[in-house]
Amino acid sequence: MPRPRIKDVAALAGVGTTTVSVVLNNVDGVRVTAETRQRILDAAQELGYSSDPIARSLRTRRTRTIGFVSDVIATTPFAGRMIQGAQEVAWRAGYLLVLVNTGGDREVQEKTVRELLKRQVDGVLFAVMYHQEIEVPSALATVKTVLLDARPTDGALPHVVPDEHEGALTAVGELIGAGHRRIGFATESLPVPAASGRLGGYTRALEAAGIPFEPGLVAAEHGDTPGGYRAARRLLELPEPPTAIFCYNDRMAMGCYRAAAELGFAIPADLSVVGYDDQDLIAPALFPALTTVALPHYEMGAWAARRLLDLIEDEPREEAPGHLMPCPLIRRDSVGPPPR
Amino acid sequence: MATMADVAREAGVSVSTVSHVINGTRFVADGTRERVLAAVESTGYAAGTLARSLVASGTKSIGLAISAISNFYFADLVAALESQVRLAGYTLLLTETHDDPEEELRVVQALHQRRVDGILLATEAQGPGSPSLRYLSQLNIPTVLVDRCASPRFDQVGTENVESSAHLVLHLARRGHRRIGMIAGQDGLSTSTERFQGYQAGLARAGLALDPRLVRTGRSNAETAEVAVGALMDLAEPPTALFVANNHMTIGVMRALDRRGVRVPEDVALTVFDDFEWASIFHPRLTAIAQPIREIAVRSVRLLAERIADPDQPPRTVRLRPRFMHRDSCGCVHRTPRHGRATTSHDADP
Numbered sequence: 001m002p003r004p005r006i007k008d009v010a011a012l013a014g015v016g017t018t019t020v021s022v023v024l025n026n027v028d029g030v031r032v033t034a035e036t037r038q039r040i041l042d043a044a045q046e047l048g049y050s051s052d053p054i055a056r057s058l059r060t061r062r063t064r065t066i067g068f069v070s071d072v073i074a075t076t077p078f079a080g081r082m083i084q085g086a087q088e089v090a091w092r093a094g095y096l097l098v099l100v101n102t103g104g105d106r107e108v109q110e111k112t113v114r115e116l117l118k119r120q121v122d123g124v125l126f127a128v129m130y131h132q133e134i135e136v137p138s139a140l141a142t143v144k145t146v147l148l149d150a151r152p153t154d155g156a157l158p159h160v161v162p163d164e165h166e167g168a169l170t171a172v173g174e175l176i177g178a179g180h181r182r183i184g185f186a187t188e189s190l191p192v193p194a195a196s197g198r199l200g201g202y203t204r205a206l207e208a209a210g211i212p213f214e215p216g217l218v219a220a221e222h223g224d225t226p227g228g229y230r231a232a233r234r235l236l237e238l239p240e241p242p243t244a245i246f247c248y249n250d251r252m253a254m255g256c257y258r259a260a261a262e263l264g265f266a267i268p269a270d271l272s273v274v275g276y277d278d279q280d281l282i283a284p285a286l287f288p289a290l291t292t293v294a295l296p297h298y299e300m301g302a303w304a305a306r307r308l309l310d311l312i313e314d315e316p317r318e319e320a321p322g323h324l325m326p327c328p329l330i331r332r333d334s335v336g337p338p339p340r
Numbered sequence: 341m342a343t344m345a346d347v348a349r350e351a352g353v354s355v356s357t358v359s360h361v362i363n364g365t366r367f368v369a370d371g372t373r374e375r376v377l378a379a380v381e382s383t384g385y386a387a388g389t390l391a392r393s394l395v396a397s398g399t400k401s402i403g404l405a406i407s408a409i410s411n412f413y414f415a416d417l418v419a420a421l422e423s424q425v426r427l428a429g430y431t432l433l434l435t436e437t438h439d440d441p442e443e444e445l446r447v448v449q450a451l452h453q454r455r456v457d458g459i460l461l462a463t464e465a466q467g468p469g470s471p472s473l474r475y476l477s478q479l480n481i482p483t484v485l486v487d488r489c490a491s492p493r494f495d496q497v498g499t500e501n502v503e504s505s506a507h508l509v510l511h512l513a514r515r516g517h518r519r520i521g522m523i524a525g526q527d528g529l530s531t532s533t534e535r536f537q538g539y540q541a542g543l544a545r546a547g548l549a550l551d552p553r554l555v556r557t558g559r560s561n562a563e564t565a566e567v568a569v570g571a572l573m574d575l576a577e578p579p580t581a582l583f584v585a586n587n588h589m590t591i592g593v594m595r596a597l598d599r600r601g602v603r604v605p606e607d608v609a610l611t612v613f614d615d616f617e618w619a620s621i622f623h624p625r626l627t628a629i630a631q632p633i634r635e636i637a638v639r640s641v642r643l644l645a646e647r648i649a650d651p652d653q654p655p656r657t658v659r660l661r662p663r664f665m666h667r668d669s670c671g672c673v674h675r676t677p678r679h680g681r682a683t684t685s686h687d688a689d690p
Contacts, residue, residue: 048359065433080415084408087436096454099422099434119431281412285591287598
């Protein structure tokens with residue numbers, strides 16, 4: 001048996017389809033007699049007619065779907081949390097996510113965004129794998145969009161990025177609080193916003209404690225485990241090595257652990273280490289467990305989805321378009337007082 | 341041929357209630373829905389016709405119901421499925437089941453309501469009787485069970501778990517281990533059961549008796565696994581080797597062993613299920629079973645496309661052979677890997 005249609009209800013009730021629609025959708029300001037109304041309701045009941053979600057979406061001009069367009073986000077072990085944050089918020093509001101990975105290719109991006117728009121998503125979350133400044137695909141100009149972990153180079157699209165400066169300030173503050181004065185920074189050599197933001201936080205924390213900035217204590221390498229190893233070796237082989245190292249991310253911290261072990265530095269007795277990211281597979285798994293700064297991917301995804309839903313449902317907002325998501329310190333076991 | 345009215349009579353409900361259940365158009369109380377589904381089954385209501393009408397009104401979209409929170413491996417699988425689904429000309433609607441039977445049913449219903457052409461489901465079901473599987477089979481919704489092969493009444497694609505687990509256990513036994521412990525996954529998941537069967541088969545082939553004291557559940561998460569491995573190491577005669585049934589539990593196991601000063605593989609040898617991007621940077625590098633994630637995605641989407649095209653063909657189960665990544669944690673290779681040195685992994689027999 002095919003789904004009953006509105007015209008079936010109209011035929012059974014002996015009225016026109018418009019009248020059925022008016023009654024079933026409780027349209028205001030149209031007069032329908034009580035007797036006709038009842039006949040329509042009975043007919044709808046008898047046929048098992050119900051306005052279905054697709055029909056409803058035609059009426060409201062909303063599909064209650066949100067496009068989640070990303071470069072390679074789902075394949076990184078921790079950034080999948082962004083999707084989860086967005087997914088949960090959308091689901092609770094009755095929306096579903098359409099997931100699209102573009103592989104970061106601009107042409108694929110433009111094409112997939114146009115495809116999504118054809119399917120009439122109500123809005124788009126445009127996410128990148130790590131904090132970047134991006135040129136927004138031009139196809140997004142016609143749809144409500146929120147950027148996730150990205151700042152637009154032009155225009156004022158709503159966006160959420162981690163508060164790198166504040167996160168680094170907290171991390172270095174933790175080391176200063178433990179009594180350290182010679183604090184190294186093993187950082188990423190690429191000029192990405194996270195690197196400049198965290199360097200800013202590092203220098204600001206030193207300045208606030210009256211510790212002079214020493215360029216020799218900043219070692220820039222690739223932001224991965226081998227890079228962290230090389231950076232930490234360089235710092236620890238200085239004539240006067242630092243007593244603590246703030247690492248750009250947890251992978252660099254992992255390399256730093258190895259360098260420390262090879263050179264006979266015990267953590268945290270001889271060397272304190274703080275990471276960044278709070279990456280599940282690394283930070284709690286290292287021994288001793290790594291004190292680090294969390295990159296709140298889940299919260300950023302949830303924030304972006306809430307903001308997008310507000311735009312879709314025309315909730316007015318007074319806020320600035322950009323939101324800096326706080327990065328909290330996660331205290332574990334890799335920070336202690338400096339050695340005597 | 342049975343009509344909707346027959347189903348309604350059989351279930352003792354109104355036709356519209358039957359319609360709501362079948363079309364997923366409105367919430368229907370659990371007991372009532374069950375009665376309707378039972379009546380669909382007993383009257384042989386034309387579910388095939390229904391499925392065809394869904395095809396006709398297809399939205400060129402596929403729903404994915406998975407608990408991504410439960411595993412990194414699922415995050416990779418989601419990415420692989422998305423690219424296959426897109427290549428096949430569909431878009432992917434993502435939903436989260438939280439590995440909870442109620443939520444799984446709700447998301448399956450929500451996807452059905454959106455008129456997806458088919459559903460990819462990583463089910464927590466332990467058999468065909470689960471609410472979501474009954475819903476899917478009785479409404480004949482094109483479905484492929486992904487990763488967890490819970491019911492031969494569906495198309496399903498997963499890793500071969502039994503033989504590959506047996507392989508990891510036998511590998512340890514051939515190195516002379518007699519007390520091989522297991523940290524098992526969440527009870528009830530089909531993958532947990534199969535990996536435990538593999539553990540038993542491996543022991544049997546090595547001529548070792550199963551000692552139940554050496555098996556603890558880590559409930560598929562790191563924290564429980566940490567406690568579980570602690571309990572094993574506190575035994576009067578602790579195991580000399582461990583088989584760990586998934587990646588999250590491996591993290592917990594490594595952490596617990598580190599904390600106790602137990603060295604791998606010198607004091608305890610380790611083989612684990614699930615390879616992951618980071619497995620080679622653990623010290624020591626992990627000897628692991630790598631699931632063929634891309635292949636699972638390719639085959640799942642292909643089966644689903646075929647099921648959508650022909651809803652009435654008999655269901656098929658596809659079991660894919662994983663890769664054995666022979667590294668250091670099993671104790672076979674005794675050297676300290678230095679940083680930056682190229683790592684080698686290869687297929688090998690035990």
